[in-house]
Amino acid sequence: MNYTVAIYSGNIPSTTFIENLIEGMSEKGLRILLFGKKLKDVSYKENVEIIATPQSELPLILFVIKEAGKLYFKNRNKLSKLLTSVKARNKSFRYFVKDLGAILPILNAAPDIFHIQWAKTLQVYPELMQLLDSKIAVSLRGAHINYSPLNDPELAEAYRSHFPKVDAFHAVSNAISSEAQKYGAVSNKIYVIHSSVRDSLLTGDVHPKIKGTKLEILSVGRFHWKKGYHYGLDTMKMLKESKIDFHYTIVAQGDVPEEITFLMNEYDLSNEVTIIPGLQYGTLIDKLKSSHVLLLPSVEEGIANVVLEAMAVGVPVITTDCGGMNEVVTDEINGFIVKVRNPEAVAQKISALLGKTENELSLMTSHAREKIRNEFSRQGQIEQFHSFYNKLATE
Template identity: 55%
Template sequence: MSADKLKIAIYSGDIPSTTFIENLIEALSEQEFEVYLFGKLRRKVNYKENIKLFPTPQSSLRLIIFVILEGAKLFIKNKSKFNKTIKQLKNKNKNKKSFVRNLGFILPVLNNQPDIFHIQWAKTVNLNYELYNLLDCKIAVSLRGAHINYSPLNDPELKKAYEIYFPKTDGFHAVSKAIAGEAVKYGADKNKIRVIHSSVKDEFLLSNAIRKNRNDIFEIISIGRHHWKKGYHYALDAMNYLKEEGFKFNYTIIAQGDIPEEILFLLNEYRLNDHVKIIKGMEHVKLMEKLKSSDLLLLPSVEEGIANVALEAMSSGVTTLSTDCGGMNEVIHNGENGFIIPVRDPKSISGKIMEISRSDPETLLNISLNALDTIKTEFSREKQKREFSEFYNSLVDG
């Protein structure tokens, strides 16, 4: 590899990371970049040659040995940087265990500095603020969902960290215009924010939309972790209205984690157990099969950036119904390529579901065609690759 390749660190804390971050890593690896991954190695992954891993050990003994070796490297390379690092982390960490863990994170970064350190989760700005004092490279931060929309509202310490370090950040990647606007409230320079939408893998794209055979029972699906912001309780309120109307449906929620008590209560209160099924996670291939077999993806969220599951549904020919939250109206145009309803409005959800179920197949086919065209035009892998390349090059050239 040539020495002039731009070195980009993609940092989420875990190797591998979430699906959409792994998609970004894969997209960058297809370009003239060297990609550095720091963090905890959760499982072995076969990456391309231009992706370099610098994992931090998790066991205590291996971590101590790792810190000693990495510390020696930094001391030999840059004694003043080593001393500065030790001093700052001693002041930051209240006990030896957290001090060693912190060293295990920062030392490999300092020994293998990239040209750009791209933080994937904004909360890292608070957890590892030493990056701003110790790195000699550009720092970029991704602005995604909860970390921007409501976490700083409930966490004064996080809000303060954003207000201190956002103005010092060299560039921001926002998943939607709505989230970009939220970050400005905490001191992010709007001129340094680049909105780059997530992409859908080419293999998930239909070559064309498919007219579905309508069954007597309308199949509805929601996908996403159990969290109040996902709005599943509003969805269950809506399912109760549908049941009272005598509407024939099945509703499947696929969500990681334990089912909240509120959801269990509503299932029993509304006697929905014959209509609603909750599945605790599913591998992605099977998840996509389940999604494609559904008549409707329902996104009842209170807050979102742009939900990746909505993009996958639209790329798969599945009609999509979303609340008007976050950046969802940047991808779904009501009645054209999907449907938008107000947030926290179960009556609107149930009413729109019945309306969609009664729509003629030709209308829904045209909506699916428009949705597919939206994904191919605005959320393609090639578009994402081009825009990230422009973003990174602008940081080092600026």
């Protein structure tokens, strides 16, 4: 079956999971188009074509003139509608040209399937829904669905306007699928395809280690209120009061919030807590493997990749029951799961972890790895996306 898929995130290259999708679909032989800002040189297979929009002013203007000319000869009525719409929502000439530079090459290429990776794109470039003669697919991910529309009424209204017209949705979890339906996403057009982990993480033996050593607790994720790090520090205070020998490391990009600094001082945790401002992927995995437990204290998530990675490499996990995490972790079977905003429950689970025998821990981490192997493998994800695109292309 021959068809063209545009995988659109706006940046080239994009995030790891989107790059994995591009690589996987190119391996399946699909013709892939990538649009947006080219952040750096990247090598893809020959069936992946990059159509980059220039970012500096003069090259961008020349690019827009060229692409507008193409569309004029293809469909001058469509060009007229595009210019009218983009001009109406842009008072600045600079942003008018910038938006045209993003939209025009997509309209000219007219792929069979246009797969939007970030749902907010529907609000940023509404003309894609109005003028693009392609099947439209939208991925439903984390913050874009779980809380951004709650804080932004205009975004919520854009979703309500556009979601009923989308041809198919990819959801990272059943939980996020349910959330999207509140904004008009049609349930029988939503396909749940979980994230995947790298195959290399599923190799090697699993030997969890707890007894006789200082408990090394790790949390990973950018500094944001939804990550719940203050609840994590509340738990560390309880562990210290219980005389548990531990060290808590937070690997998080961004400035350390004042609240976190205050709590570390207030709870006298300067010797027990270390904050690392981000790590390269390989170094992060090494840090994960050397930890005794991964803690996800989040208030909101889709499905946290770091939990999948911990389960794959055999590190016990304690997670809050947020987003789609209960689709991954079953309490006391392949990890521990607690209610959100409940540091006392987290402390209890850490105590339960410390009380496990070596055989009990090995069984738990074996179940965790098997869960990842069966439901979150890269090959499984590739096959599901290929079926997703095939079905959409033939409808």
